[in-house]
Amino acid sequence: MSEPSGKNSSQAKPSPGDRVSAGDAVGGRRAFGAEVLALVCGGLATLTPVAAGLWMFLDPLRKRSAAAEFLPVAQASSIPADGVPRQFPVVADRLDAWTGFASEPIGAVYLCRQKVSGPEQGSGEVQAFSATCPHAGCFVEIDPVEKCFRCPCHNSKFTFDGSMVAPSPSPRAMDALECRIEKNGEVVVKWENFYTGIAGKVPRL
């Protein structure tokens, strides 16, 4: 049997040089970790103001799309007080991403004034409805024969006060909109779009 040689025994023991190498390795890992940490911190320090600036830049667009505005749509005198709705375009300045469009049609409303008899004729309250069908978003029309609203797409039918006439595929009545007559006689409507195809009247923001 041969004894393990002295050379082999000395190879199994860690040499002082080996201990220095291990220390270097630990030091190297620490230095690498510190560099990564510095890079992450530097990246965060750079990106935070960029993200804040981007948010400030986009914020007006976000607010604009979320806010429902009162928009002028007609002169009250142009709506005969005969209980028959009239359609009016809704016109507003529009922002499409970063491009602005001045005075663009963004939808349509029906305005209706109830019949008033006697000396107050013509001063009836105004009702406003979105012309968008709550079923799938087509434009609702006036049926002059049956004197009602009718949607040409799937034949939903509504009375002039916006109530739905069954059977209709629409899940709800027409969407009434807030409106008022200003001192100058202008009818302003709180313009909102609502989700279609659901029973609830939920504004799209």
Ligand code: FES
């Ligand atoms: S979109 Fe109006 S009935 Fe379907």
